[in-house]
Structure formats: C-alpha cells, structure tokens
Amino acid sequence: MMNPFQKRTAIRIAAVSALLASIASPVSWLVAREGEEEVVVSLAIEESARLLRHHDAVNLSAADAAGHAASAARTIAGGLFDIAEIYDGKGRKLAEAMTDEGATVESSLPRHGVPDYSAASYESLELPGSRWILRVFVPLRSSAGDTQGPITGYFEGVRVVPKWQQEHIYASSMTVALMVCLASLLCGAALYPVVVHLSADNERKAREVLDSHISMMEALGRAIAKRDSDTGAHNFRVAWIAARIAEAMGLRGSDMQALIAGSFLHDVGKIGIPDAILLKPGKLDQAELDTIRTHVAQGEEIVTGMGWLDGANAVVAAHHEKWDGSGYPRRLRGAAIPLAARIFAVADVFDALCSKRPYKEAMNFDMVMAILEKDAGSHFDPSVMAVFRAMAPEIFHRLADSTESDARQLLEERVRKHFER
Numbered sequence: 001m002m003n004p005f006q007k008r009t010a011i012r013i014a015a016v017s018a019l020l021a022s023i024a025s026p027v028s029w030l031v032a033r034e035g036e037e038e039v040v041v042s043l044a045i046e047e048s049a050r051l052l053r054h055h056d057a058v059n060l061s062a063a064d065a066a067g068h069a070a071s072a073a074r075t076i077a078g079g080l081f082d083i084a085e086i087y088d089g090k091g092r093k094l095a096e097a098m099t100d101e102g103a104t105v106e107s108s109l110p111r112h113g114v115p116d117y118s119a120a121s122y123e124s125l126e127l128p129g130s131r132w133i134l135r136v137f138v139p140l141r142s143s144a145g146d147t148q149g150p151i152t153g154y155f156e157g158v159r160v161v162p163k164w165q166q167e168h169i170y171a172s173s174m175t176v177a178l179m180v181c182l183a184s185l186l187c188g189a190a191l192y193p194v195v196v197h198l199s200a201d202n203e204r205k206a207r208e209v210l211d212s213h214i215s216m217m218e219a220l221g222r223a224i225a226k227r228d229s230d231t232g233a234h235n236f237r238v239a240w241i242a243a244r245i246a247e248a249m250g251l252r253g254s255d256m257q258a259l260i261a262g263s264f265l266h267d268v269g270k271i272g273i274p275d276a277i278l279l280k281p282g283k284l285d286q287a288e289l290d291t292i293r294t295h296v297a298q299g300e301e302i303v304t305g306m307g308w309l310d311g312a313n314a315v316v317a318a319h320h321e322k323w324d325g326s327g328y329p330r331r332l333r334g335a336a337i338p339l340a341a342r343i344f345a346v347a348d349v350f351d352a353l354c355s356k357r358p359y360k361e362a363m364n365f366d367m368v369m370a371i372l373e374k375d376a377g378s379h380f381d382p383s384v385m386a387v388f389r390a391m392a393p394e395i396f397h398r399l400a401d402s403t404e405s406d407a408r409q410l411l412e413e414r415v416r417k418h419f420e421r
Helices: 004-054 065-077 100-106 163-227 233-248 253-264 268-272 286-292 295-303 307-318 339-354 365-375 382-399 404-419
Strands: 083-088 093-098 121-127 131-141 151-160
Touching: 004 065, 004 121, 004 131, 004 151, 004 163, 065 083, 065 093, 065 151, 083 100, 093 100, 100 151, 163 233, 163 253, 163 268, 233 253, 233 339, 233 382, 233 404, 253 307, 253 339, 253 404, 268 295, 295 307, 307 339, 339 365, 339 382, 365 382
Parallel strands: none
Antiparallel strands: 083 093, 083 151, 121 131, 131 151
C-alpha cells in the first residue's frame, strides 16, 4: 500500500506524463503527416521531372516548346498529378492538362500571379468535400542537378490525394502519435520507482541528519540541566508546551523549528556560569545576579553561526524579556520581542510553577493560572495567554506525574511532525 508521499508522487508523475503525451502526440502526428506529405511530393516531383525530360519539355525557349510542353502535361496529368501546368522562363503558360478529378477542383484552387520562384515548394490544402490537395511548384533548369543555373521554365502540379492514400497517411501518422504517447506514459511509469527510491534514500539520510541534530540538542540540554540542579525533563516539557501553543497560533515550517530548538536550548548559556553562582543554595546578591544574567549573551554566542541552530537565537536571546519592557538584557517591549520568545515565556513559567524543585513544591493548576493571569499584559503577551488559556487544563493533566521519558516522547512527536518535511 502506498504512503501519502508515494501517492502524491504517482499522481504528479502521471499528470506530467499525461501532459507530455497530450502535447507530444499531436506534434508528432503533425510532423509524421508532414513527413508523409513530403514523401508523396518528392515522388511526384521526381516522376514529373522524368516525364518532362522524356518529352523534351525542360528547355522551353525553342520554337516547338509549346508542343513538347502540351505532350508532357497530358502525360503527367494522367499519372501522379490531376492538374499539370507548364510555363516558360518568363512565366507564360505554355500548356495545361487535367483529369476529370482535377477539373472538379480546379475552380476551388487559390489563384496566383506569374511564376517567379527559384526553389521547389508545395502547399497542402483542404478543400470543401473533404478533398485534400497537394500543390507543387517546381522551377525547371537545363541540368537536373543544377540548383543555381538559369531557370528555363516552371512546372506546377496539383494532386488530389485519393481516399486510400489519405487513410494510409493518417494511419501512419496516428501510429507515430500513439507510439509517442505510449513512450511518454511508459517513461513516467519507469521514472516512478526511481523517484520513490531516491526519495526514500534521501528521506533516510535526512532522518539520520535529524537524529544527529536531535542527539546534539539533547546532549546540550542535558548538560545545561545537570549544571542547574535539574533533570532534562524541563527542557522537553517547555519545548513541547511551546510547540503546542505555536501550533494553535499557526506557526509552521522554519518558524516552528526555530521555536522548538530555542525552547529546548533556552538556558544553554548557563554552561558558562560558575558553579559557585549557578548552584548557590541561598539568595544571590546583585553582582551574582548580574553574572547569571550573562547566560543570555553567552547562549547567543553558542547558537549563533551553528547552521541549523541559528534559528534558536530568537528564544535564547529574548526569553527573559517581558511584555512591558521590564525584562533583560535589551528591555524589549511588546511586539518588539520575537513571537517565539513570547510563546516560550508562557510555557517556561507555567512549567516552572507546576514542577517541584529542590527549593519549592509544585503548585496546583488554579494557583499557577492565577499567577499567569495576573502577569498577562506585564510579563506575558496577552494574545499568547488567550491561546494558552484554552489549552492549559489539557496540558497540565497531560504532564502531571509524567517522567522524563514521557516528556521526551511527547517532544519527539512534535519534532518528527515539524522537522521531517
């Protein structure tokens, strides 16, 4: 059974193959028909040239040229042509002959002026009554192989293509068109397994790269959590909560990927904070607070320029900013704070209040929401809170008593959804 990608691929290849067939088949039909026409015309020209020479009706400047031309015209009109006209070098008509079939179409033919052309040509005409006409124009020269010598006369012939020959030409052209159509469809059928195989191989390699990125992200996250006297579960939970909020707000693609990576690595800069400050059990003095706040700048330095982690910069750099401008380090206000950081701020505080830490007990849902609601418009973006408010109960119960493994699995589902494209 085909997966969604294979179905899309099959439909697209089938559509392209059908489009190519619909374009190539008529073109090949026209080319094949023209080729058949040219074969008929070439044969007719060669035969008429042979008869003209046989009747000495090529050099038409002699006194008896009209007689030779009339004899040649009668012979030619009874062969491959239904109308034969022969002109001298000045374009004066010397002879004309036609069959009964030629007489019925002669009045319907377009008129033309005095012959004055230097190369053989033909035209294909469709006349009323489903009559198909091939009309040839041939300049005559003394030497059969000479295309540059002086013109001694002109031969013009009209062939009414008989029904059997029309059917033959159409059948041959249709055969070519059908073969081209079939070739286009077969080409699409042959390409499908190749595209699917290459896509599967590319998907496998992309998954391997993604797995390595996730492993690297987890390693960094665990290193941060261990240094901060916490487990890695917090990083998994806040990244999952932020992703849930962002989905409800319509974030997709690279914006969502940047939010997840930034949420997971929001405190990566704490790697550079001394243990004496980071692990101090008591209250920090102002100098120590200033030092610990440098983790934002250090985090920016870590994720900036790391390719796929570049997108994490928005959350890492602004996750301590507040809606009213009282946050740090840049004291950004309102919409100047990146949306990803505004979403993360809600997720981070919610999880911190709901979680048990060495220095505090976990709060119940109502207490947590009361704090968040009080800070909506000061700490938190009110529009983010409006979205989160509706999903907060479900998120709270989903994470209640969850283990680090549970939280990891929840986040992995969101990562697979938004990174595997």
